Amino acid sequence: MRLSQWGHACVRLAHHDTTVVIDPGSWSDVTGALDGADHLLVTHAHADHLAVGPVSEELHRHPDLQVYGPASALTLLSTAGAPSERLHPVTPGDRLDLAGIPVLVGGGVHAEIHPDVPRIPNVGYLVGAVWHPGDSLDEPPGPARVLLVPIAAPWLRIAGAIDLVRAVAPELALPIHDAIYTEQGRALADTLLGRLGGAGEYRRTRPGEVLSV
Numbered sequence: 001m002r003l004s005q006w007g008h009a010c011v012r013l014a015h016h017d018t019t020v021v022i023d024p025g026s027w028s029d030v031t032g033a034l035d036g037a038d039h040l041l042v043t044h045a046h047a048d049h050l051a052v053g054p055v056s057e058e059l060h061r062h063p064d065l066q067v068y069g070p071a072s073a074l075t076l077l078s079t080a081g082a083p084s085e086r087l088h089p090v091t092p093g094d095r096l097d098l099a100g101i102p103v104l105v106g107g108g109v110h111a112e113i114h115p116d117v118p119r120i121p122n123v124g125y126l127v128g129a130v131w132h133p134g135d136s137l138d139e140p141p142g143p144a145r146v147l148l149v150p151i152a153a154p155w156l157r158i159a160g161a162i163d164l165v166r167a168v169a170p171e172l173a174l175p176i177h178d179a180i181y182t183e184q185g186r187a188l189a190d191t192l193l194g195r196l197g198g199a200g201e202y203r204r205t206r207p208g209e210v211l212s213v
Contacts, residue, residue, distance in 0.1 A: 022042075024055060025048040045073040124140065149176065150177035165202070172199065
């Protein structure tokens with residue numbers, strides 16, 4: 001499987017002739033990530049994970065693109081004019097087969113930002129052996145060789161990210177959800193996670209760089 005990152009929490013996975021994109025949000029290269037994609041997985045309805053207007057436009061440009069996500073996120077796309085027949089709601093425990101790529105849906109609820117902020121549905125996706133938890137520190141519903149680990153958010157302490165890496169013990173940990181960091185902040189998080197997380201390898205990729213995982 002070929003993996004590339006497209007800004008913030010957006011990741012593109014390709015296997016043979018099938019391409020899956022996760023969370024093209026407002027801080028991501030939506031057009032680049034979705035170019036030629038077959039399936040789109042959305043973890044939740046927040047704009048930094050789902051850029052509703054641009055994604056709706058891409059759905060009209062790519063008539064075969066199918067979208068999966070919590071009903072609350074899909075409602076935003078439908079309201080914006082996205083074709084409803086290509087919007088597929090998922091809940092934790094669901095299993096998908098995306099042209100031979102197995103996907104397990106996990107998670108369930110967004111991590112707490114503050115007791116006064118309502119928590120919304122948030123699912124994670126185990127795509128093959130790659131786990132994307134969305135806005136959560138939930139562990140995958142099955143073995144994960146590659147962990148996409150959030151490192152900066154209003155709901156996150158770096159200790160939580162370190163503990164997630166330790167709990168999953170992946171062969172490879174890649175940072176996501178870092179758009180609110182400066183370059184210096186990213187470097188500090190990378191140092192802490194690389195030193196303390198215990199993954200087989202922790203590394204940062206350049207936007208669009210492709211890894212074989």
